[in-house]
Amino acid sequence: MDKFNTQEIQEIIDSTQAQEVPQANINQLSTGESKLVKILESYIITFELKSIRGQNVPIGAKNIKGFLKNIFGEQAMYAIYYKYGKLTLSKVKDRIKKQKRSVEQSSKIIEAQKQYPQYKIVEAYKYGCVAGKFNLNAKDIETFIAMLEIASGYTEAKNRKN
Numbered sequence: 001m002d003k004f005n006t007q008e009i010q011e012i013i014d015s016t017q018a019q020e021v022p023q024a025n026i027n028q029l030s031t032g033e034s035k036l037v038k039i040l041e042s043y044i045i046t047f048e049l050k051s052i053r054g055q056n057v058p059i060g061a062k063n064i065k066g067f068l069k070n071i072f073g074e075q076a077m078y079a080i081y082y083k084y085g086k087l088t089l090s091k092v093k094d095r096i097k098k099q100k101r102s103v104e105q106s107s108k109i110i111e112a113q114k115q116y117p118q119y120k121i122v123e124a125y126k127y128g129c130v131a132g133k134f135n136l137n138a139k140d141i142e143t144f145i146a147m148l149e150i151a152s153g154y155t156e157a158k159n160r161k162n
Helices: 006-015 031-052 061-072 074-105 107-115 121-131 138-152 154-161
Strands: none
Touching: 006 031, 006 061, 031 061, 031 074, 031 121, 061 074, 074 107, 074 121, 107 121, 107 138, 121 138
16 A cells, blocks of 8 residues: 655645535546545455455445544544545445446356356455456456366366366
């Protein structure tokens, strides 16, 4: 994870000290703000990946506020959360939810799950999509199924018969 230098932290805190904290326009961010948004996105995705593996509950506002409090302190945390964190959290969670739904509705993934009921293929492919390792295209799904066949020993048994 990229670290902020003291000047970047001070610039972000100064920019959020206004009386009203408007939502940030994600398309027009300074370098420090852009770095902050990327770090928040990375944190949210890491938390969601742990959630898919069953290591923790899905991420929420409380987690983001705690993360920001550890970096910026309690005073700046609220302003930064309402300016950047809230929007970033909803944007990333929405994207992850859409990715998971697409995997659940994929006919090829459902077929693979029926073919290999001993594995949690849908959950594994969700993890791969959220982590950015797989997409829902034919080539990636074929690669994933080939990996399953290798892991299950299916191809070895098939080659021995021939």
